[in-house]
Amino acid sequence: MRLIASDIDGTILGHDGLISQRTVEAFAGAAAAGVDIVFVTGRPPRWLDPIREQIGHTGTVICSNGAVSYDLATEEVTASHVLDWDTVAQVRAIVTELAPEPYFALESLTGFHVEDGFFGNRTAGAGLVPGALTPGMADGGIIKMLAILHSGNADEFLNLVRPGVASLMTVTHSAPDMALLEMGPLGVNKAVTLAQYAAARGIDAADVVAFGDMPNDIEMLSWAGAGYAMASGHPDALAAAALQAPRFELDGVAQVIESRLAALRLA
Template identity: 80%
Template sequence: MRLIASDIDGTILGHDGSISVRTIAAFRDAADAGIDIVFVTGRPPRWLDPIREQIGHTGTVICSNGAVTYSLESESVTASHLLPWETVEQVRHIIAGLTPEPYFALESLDGLHVEPGFFAQSRPASLLDVVPAALSPGMADGGIIKMLSVLHTGSADEFLGLVRPSLGRLISVTHSAPELALLEMGPLGVNKAVTLAEYAAAKGIDAADVVAFGDMPNDIEMLGWAGAGYAMASGHPDALAAAALLAPRFEDDGVARVIEERLAALHRA
């Protein structure tokens, strides 16, 4: 074990925005043992406060499902994969032809842009300052890293199953929202595994020496690529089916328990 790659939401971070004391200690012990740590998330760079403030992570975070590599040490984007506006327009047209009343948003390197109707009755406190506006080509100037589409009925699994066959040659599409019919779309061929593999190669680390944790469909490729890919027992069925290994539930500090066991094995070796 030379590198630990972990998803954030639902894997180490709860709905209340907290990371357990045991999990924080496990990551710190791993770092003290010389193991590289990278967090791999669907979150954009502006939503990294939990790992910055609670874990004290100052290294690399792979954001937006692989579209952005971000340094917490320099607070800067070190690499990115962008969506062209032409692809955004094509995808909007296709999805609008497949289902009534889809709403769209764009995550760019300079912020979140949502169209009217994207938010339902309520929105997270972190998004209260986002003012809905018509999506326009000028938003591509900020570098589009993720496209979002939401339905206010149904499930994410149903929405994904509906649109994926028509989008497979244009864009990468996945989801990570357990209770919303919300899809996350990024540059074609880009996912968590692709960017994690680039990061590991730059460090001279083979996939066999990577331990990865995740819980949702946007983690599937990463869990399959890592030498030891652990799906959380509390995770999505598709993540569980894709992973060779199973970590205890999030509620049982599953990530921390696996890290503790692997560190103990290293010390015994």
């Protein structure tokens, strides 16, 4: 075990925004043992405070499902893959034709842009004013396109639109309780960027331990030498992973790390 790659939400972070002390200590123990740690998330760079504040991570975070590599120490984007406006417009037209009343948002390197209706009955984030999505937003480097329905679920939405957009964008989801899709640059996913990160450090897939719980983790869990799906995770993630970690509520990631560190000490 030379590298631990972990998803964040639903894997180590709960709906309350907290990471358990046991999990914090497990990552600290791995780092002290010389294991490289990288977090691999659907979150954008602007939304990494739990990792910074609770774990004290100052290294790389692979964000937006692989579209961005971000250095927490310098707070700088070190690599990115972006969407052009023509592709965004084309995908929007396809999704709108296939699905009833979708609403869209764009995550860029310079901000988050949502159209009217995207949040439905939910409250928009502080300082976020919905408005029209315009071609000029591509100047900020669009790293993710979001589409939401205010009915149904994410699996149904994904199955409905993926055949129509799969040749234009990577489409996945990590939403357990809403019909929200995440679409990014074609051919880019968590595994692609993680493999590049590992290769740059001379680390083979066989020496990578990865944790995840949702469909946007599938490629990463399949690529890693030891890919653990959380027992509390999505059925598709569980089917893709060779290994299973105990449930999130049982500090499953911490249990696995503790066990593997103990094995290293005995080796």
